Amino acid sequence: MTLKTIFTMGAFAAGLTATAALAEYPERPINMIIPYGAGGATDISARTIAEPLGTAVGKPLVMANVTGAGGATGSVAVQNANPDGYTMLFARVGSHSVGPAMKATLPYTLDDFRFVTVYEINPVACAVNPSSGIESMEDLIEKVKEGGVSYSSSGVGSLLHLAGAMVLRDFGIEDPLEAAAHIPLKGGGAAATAVLNGTATFICTNSSALASFVANEQLTPILVTTAEPVPGFDAPTSADVGKPQLEQLVGWTGIAGPADLPDDVAEKWGAWMETATKDEEFLEKMTSRGSVIELMSPEEADDFIETQYNTFRKLVDELGMRVEG
């Protein structure tokens, strides 16, 4: 067999699988890439939806955590994958709106992905250590003006990083980067621990990440960014403090494929998600963690992410937070 025949056969076989994929998608297990580590908010959300979703799809979903670089490594794996619908991504606020808004170095943009849905919204809450003597946002702002305040995050370009700066700015701190020190840690768990042991003054992150600390009275919540109150968090909402623009500051999880994902595949995903998110057990598990289940169509998802991205991008540019080089 010459090299040429091997190549032709290869091309033929590849063509065969491609057409077959279009004919009766899905005909084999689908790889679902989770760009964050196991046990994180994205991972838990993905593995919870995977059960009802797998039933709706009718084929197994193979969950694969591809971690690194704040979600970039896994996202790139999907960006470069065959757009045949057999490699899909659990996209997250960090990898697909804060990241692109903050990092010029990111090897992808929002245009490299086609979103089929956003299914989950996570409210953001800010919390402090009870022993700090801070009881409200006003106290915190007072402290910031005195100096020496810091906030912890799970890394540069994470939602936590941006959230800390955004909240301070909306409460009247002109230059939050100068006024409060940002202390990046490795991961959301470490960021919460930093506030517990007094390394950082406050943290703004998904309410689900703080829920157990708040319940144990190890942390005191001082703000939630949704208009509706979050169960278990005895703190003013963005509506209470009259800052509706903070409602943009929420976490979310969605599903995306490579940019050239065919329309019929995207449609199928829409239908599957419709069925999956109606699952009682799924709803109960997710809401008990403080998530809001809100199924968006591909168009709504695009709109939602675009708006959030633009809000963040504007803030990042104003504050000079963009990471170049």
Next chain:
Amino acid sequence: MTNRSVQLQLGIGACIASLFLIFVAIPGWVASPTNVRNIILSPLFWPYVLAGLTGLAGLGLLAVGWFSDEDGVPLNDVTENPRAAWLRLVGLAAIMIVIMLLLPRVGMVWTSMLAFVATAFTVRTRHPVAAVICAIVIPLVLYAFFAHVAGVAIPQGNFVRLP
């Protein structure tokens, strides 16, 4: 190679590496924002410290190597035929490169089978039949285990897909 020549070669190597890091690698491949307020917080600080330490270790090795006695005892076992040994090493390097090229294209199971056979014959196995049998069985067993027990998405490639 004797202990002394090892020390000297390593010392020279480390010094060259240190200079390369300081003058080429760190300025070229480590990015730092312009608005760093404190030098010790710069992304460049730690790599420069390490480059300096590499240089120090290199100088130390040179000094120790220079002042130590030549005992003439070779450190490594001699191989009976250096030429063939080098060829086998190059062969293994080639196997590794081919593995990397084939993995995403033909899948992990088939690549592993080829890699097994190639490696077994590169190290001149005395059991060619057993090697071929193992080459077929071990990747399949590992695939079954990783894909179906551990739930890992083992790369399948574009051609023959396993269930």
Next chain:
Amino acid sequence: MSFFDSLLAGLTLVGNIEAFLALGVGVAIGVVGGAIPGMSATMAVALTLPFTFAMQPITGILLLLGVYKGGIFGGSIPAILIKTPGTPASSATILDGYPMAERGEAGRALGMALWASCTADLISNLALIVFAGWLASFALNFGPPEFFTLILFSLTIIAGVSGDSLLRGALSAVLGLMLATVGLDLVYGTNRFTFGSPDMMGGLNFIAVLIGLFAIPEILAMAWNPTAHLGKTRSLGNKWVTFADYRKSFRSIVRGSMIGVFLGSIPGIGAAPAAFLSYSEARRKSKNKANFGKGEIEGVAASEAGNNGVAGATLIPLLALGVPGDVITAIIIGAFMIHGLQPGPMMFVLNVDIIYGLFIGLIVSSFFLFFIGTAAIRGFKYVADIPKRLLIPSVLVLCIYGVFAVNNNIFDVGVMFAMGWVGFFMMRYHIPAAPFLIAFILGPLLEDNFRQSMLMSGNDWMVLFRGPITWFFWTVTIITVAAIIRAGYRAARSIGANRLKG
């Protein structure tokens, strides 16, 4: 929660068949893995790691701990039978175990190795249970400055145990630190040595580096000299270890266990130095001093007690501080994190049920080790007979699968191969690999905690001396460095003296 509540919570967590099954399977995998030269306990743990992803956290971690404990014992099997330590920690076992095997007393040596291992394991586990909670009680005081000083201290110890040349060990450690800088900068998010590759941005995967550094060089060395390993395996012999042997060596076993516990609880030392220290202490105290090295059963007991004494104690820094004591616990820490558990002070507050579940599992593991080890000694000589040149390609294939499974990324397989060549080069130049690896783990922690300290204090250096904990670690660091320098000076002087004599 009171002690008994915690104990009960732990019991409910491990009180199921799966947990015990995992523990038993783990010990069995470990014994077999440790007994395969070139595989070692470290690799057995690394290769088992991906299988734990799908399990319950406690089941997965018990599986890994089983592999760890089994592996440390398993290493003694080839050390005694074919003079090849299956695990670096069993190097000291060769000294008396192999002469015994040559005398046809392999069975007796292996039996003593097992009994000593199990005893030391039990003592070590008890030490963990007693001291870990005590350490954890003040562990919440550990902020970035405290961690910085702790890690600085751990690095000095690595330098102290880097084999026959301190400088080569230091070079190895610096290389490891340098390699660990690859990826995105923590504070500014800029690229460091990533060459624009999204795979490099995440940094080099630790397990890919580890397997590359330890397993692949064996394959390359095999290609370099395919017949180097050819030797004979001796028969087990009819004699089995007696209780009289055990009683005679009991003091050495307990002493070895204590040494193991002490060295194990300090991050960064590992089992091999403990085994050698225990061996030399046993020899110093023994009446049959002259017989050591010629097949003295007490020597086997002492070295095995030393290395197994480390096994439980390395979990003290892991659980109480979140700091890996050696390479194996560094992998196990990864398993904790994969399951969303943050080992360290907070674990005693947040996951106290898991902690106590682990304690119970560990105690049980000592007994598992005894029974599985006994079976393994009987059955093992057939497995050890696998021709090495079939074993080596199998290890290669196993590595490819294992490394891919860690992060579902083919790039990591490439990292493993590249690190394999680095490891082979280091082997040829007699640069110890252990300092490299431990520096690779600790390097980012050192840098991150230093910068976090500076950020939280607004660039005030005094934060690094802010309390008794930092002062304590500064002091022990200085003492250790002084001791290293003194030892190095003495070694240089004795070489000089020898030169004058010669």
